[in-house]
Amino acid sequence: MKNISMKVNPLYSDMDMSIQFHFEFSKGDCKVGEAMVSTYAMTNQVLYRKSQGGTSTSIEKCAVIDRFDVVTELGEASMKKLRYFLKVIGMKEVHCGYEMNRESVGN
Structure with missing residues (x-):
């Protein structure tokens, strides 16, 4: 890996009020693939967390991988890096x- x-290009x-990320994967000087991911709020519910510094808020978010096109033998390592x-x-x-359409890389 x-x-x-x-x-990463955010x-x-x-249109759908989301943040999208365009990823480019390279090995050395060669581009080996790219991916496009959209992120969305899961619910309209805001989570409040108390800490020593005060109260913070966050909204739970999820990501949808819209496109993943990477050279087959590097697909699994690229997907791990993306998920991380x-x-x-x-x-x-x-x-x-x-x-x-690549080898299975699992969720």
């Missing part, structure tokens, strides 16, 4: 919004 680079969609990024930015759930 360390030998694959991932470039975009905002006015989505977890770090707070996506509670990740769904696939497409038929995967």
Whole structure:
């Protein structure tokens, strides 16, 4: 996974009021694939958390992988890197919004 680079380009969609991410995967100087992911609020419910610094709010979010097109032998490592990024930015759930034509990489 360390030998694959991932470039993230965030975009905002006015149409469906979501944040979309365009990912580019590279190995060395060669582009090996790309992906497109949309993020959405799961509910209109706001979560309030109390801590020593005060009260913070958050909305649970999920991600939908709209497109994932990566060279077959690097698909699994690229998907792991993508899912790790989505977890770090707070996506509670990740769904696939497409038929995967690559080797199975699991959810």
